[in-house]
Amino acid sequence: MEQSTPPQSDSVKTNRFLDSILGGIERVGNALPDPVTLFLLLAALVILISAIAAAANLSVVHPATEETIAAVSLLSADGLRRIITDAVTNFVEFPPLGMVLVAMLGVGLSEYTGLLSAALRWGVSVSPSALVCPAMVFLGVMSNLASDAGYVVLTPLAAMLFAALGRHPIAGLAAAFAGVSGGFSANLLIGTLDPLLAGISQDAAGLVDPNYVVNPTANYYFMAASTFMITLVGWFITEKIVEPRLGTYTGEQPTEEEHALTARERKGLRWALYSLLAFSALIAILTLPSNGILRDPETLSIVPSPFLNGIVILIALGFLIPGIVYGIPVGTVRNDKDVVKGMSNAMSSMGYYIVLAFIAAQFIAYFNWSNLGIILAVNGANLLEASGFTGIPLLLSFVLLSAVINLFVGSASAKWAIMAPIFVPMLMLVGYTPELTQLIYRIGDSTTNIITPLMVYFPLIVAFGQKFDQDLKIGTLIATMLPYSIAFLISWSIFFAIWFVLGLPLGPGAAIQLG
Template sequence: MTDTPAAPRKSAIDRFLNVVEAGGNALPHPATLFAILAMVVVVLSWVFSQFDLSVQHPTTGELITPVNLVSVAGLHRILTGLVTNFTSFAPLGTVLVSLIGIGVAEHSGLIGAALRQLVLAAPRFLLTPVMVFAGVMSNMASEIGYVLLVPLAGLVFLAAGRHPILGMAAAFAGVSGGYSANLLLGTIDPLLAGLSQEAAQIIDPAYTVSPAANWYFMIVSTFLVTGLGWWVTERIVARRFPDAPKEDGGGRIEPMTREERRGLLFALLASAVLTALVVWGTVPADGFLRNPEDGDLLNSPFLQGIVALIFAYGVVAGVAYGIGAGTIKSDADVIKGMGQSMSTLGVYLVLVFFAAQFVAFFNWTQLGLIFAVNGAGLLAQMQLPGIVLFAGFILLTATANLFMGSASAKWALMAPVFVPMFMLLGYSPELTQIGYRIGDSTTNIISPMMSYFALIIAFLQRYEPKAGIGTVVAVMLPYSVTFLIGWTILFSIWMAIGAPIGPGSPLQYIPAG
């Protein structure tokens, strides 16, 4: 009689991931979740209106009480506001406009060619930092880093005689773990800024948050993430995946074609011309992109039109590349690229519709303001240093990200509470947004709820057929922990120095008047 082999004992990481996966799968679709939460807010508005609950508005001194939406007046407001809640939702237009422009650059092949040229031109000893850096830069173009750069990184490392999983890990760390770092602005910046602005206006109806609100911090973070990702890859992950070149020489990639090189040259020249126009409009004191009244750059059409500039760069560079490479033959190809980027947003539009209702209902009830005032009062009594408060907030966000992968969906839930709360403690919405982005980015690479997590497993299985969730997490966990610690330290240093985090974005919130 043959003994049945005992089942392999699961590691602590595997057991933890089973809990995370079960908890995440138990949640409904984010759109359904927002629809449920919107209804819950309506019910809570009735519940809290039955109590003698009120706070004093921190800036106007007005007495704030819960607004009951379970009433005739509340029903009328919901019916008449359903459409405008959606169409006036701040992140909607900015994301659509940005993606139209980036869609042209992606459809023409510009983004793919630029990333490919970047990794192919790097010396062997710089492959790792270049791969991490390319991953960070690719996140400005939505999913292109996941679907193109990660598998390409495996091929590049294989061709260089290194383990392909090492390259994919480095690229994935940059794409997903470095999601809130970049030298340029992408679609996520106006999206999060719009949600932050909606939340900030609970306290200050005139408050605006620029898509470039975190730009300075993002630029420094790009080099931080690249350096940390390089160190983790070579010092920790490489020990598990030593160099083992394939004997058959497989995995080599073709060099850039003449058409692709010509396309990149055309795109570079076109971008240079557009950049020269932007410089001409911003550098001179009377530049045409400055505020026409006082010449100010912070409150200027330039910064207020960042989304339009993202659109313009995407279209101009994309069309130029397409002409040079021969991938764009007519205006129909340009429109096709724009249309393809829009065709991927069906689920997003549904999500935004319900998220917009939740945010609007929550604002109408004034519960967010009441919770923020009471929460701020409690935190003020605790007298904790700001760095400690934000470190806790970063950890809370990082934990929540394990169960809910969408950055915009989480921020739509958290911003209406935490942005006003920190504003009442004297911290700007832009600073709170940075804290959120750090926590959200650092655990992307170990969260099974991240939308591309299954795709990463499939890529790894090409070289490790038995790879699964535990494999990905075991590989990426060192990046996640290192990024979380390193980024939090940078955030703390930034707060201590008091440097601006973006153009016209202070760390402190000072009520107007």
């Protein structure tokens, strides 16, 4: 007698369908060359396309300056000279390079002395594992207060913590990366991006109303609420899609004996905590008073300020000092030579990233020099303007356009400087405030950060991931992060649509509609 096959549940079919799609994306991506080679090929492709675009006289009118921006050929004599003479400058001025290396001096020493391992083992022993994932996503979102430091510090720590819990470290890295980059615009506090975008929005609004003022707190209510929404969505995607797809981690995992802390390690942790509290108190004394040394000397503001501008060195010291203090009673720091050795080991482990950063820096520089990014952005904006959409369809189309453009132009402020003069006046003329236009731009700008290799920290995340999975390539990372990107884009858009329909204020004194 034949046995009938039990029908599959819809959830099983959906998971298999999704897994097949992500598997296909991963296979295609991983079939590509090594990331270093890929960026080299992309750089060569940009040079070729720039020559074709220039020969075709491809150009746009910049909406802010009304200046004609033409495609620049990098195959010309001037272009080739610039490629050769600016190669070192491109590398040295590559935004993540200095931040990563400086932060790793402190983080690497803490790892060398054993502080990170001991702290993680202590954290595992006292924390419910069920809350580790949402905590990583939430901390990722909040880390945007420290500019881009979340990429450098939180993502590898999240991977290490997941490994210590016996979970897949790439799932931890993905959860933190999703929070840091996919939730880039959300936060419970005002960050450095808020006044930067507000200034651009105000300039664009001046084309319609010269007296219009856009405050840095313009989107605070919505973005603060979005922090919890992003945390919940990121938690769900990690637990239900990403981690099950990654499977069981087969790398090194600590045993129960290795989890246990020795008396020396407990003493080291106590003194490390004391030193961290003392260091934090010193920074607070220099920052919190209205005339604090680390405030802006002219405006006495914290945003911007020497505190935020110097956050990377402060983070490095925040790891370096406790790392040394921990190592003394434990015995891993006996003299200054041990400190230097620990920092040197950290730099030696960054060899692959340095090579990758050099090539990626050239590619991004070539893309900027060619003006291809600006041309794509302006043409996309003009296409949306001519679509004839109104109401929520128009606003959500702008979210989608921002997300697509973000795949090609990484800088949030650079894109907004291009798009604001088009969309802020356009939406003001149909009754929507500049604060609203800025907010929907930020939704789209955040959600695709985690799937574009053009995002300057993407190579760093690949390098961090390869410490736990040597076979991890760009395709694997994109396939891992794509569910977050899609889920954030859809859920954030729905969240905005509900906020819009209810007519809730976007921030203090910031309404949805004019008048």
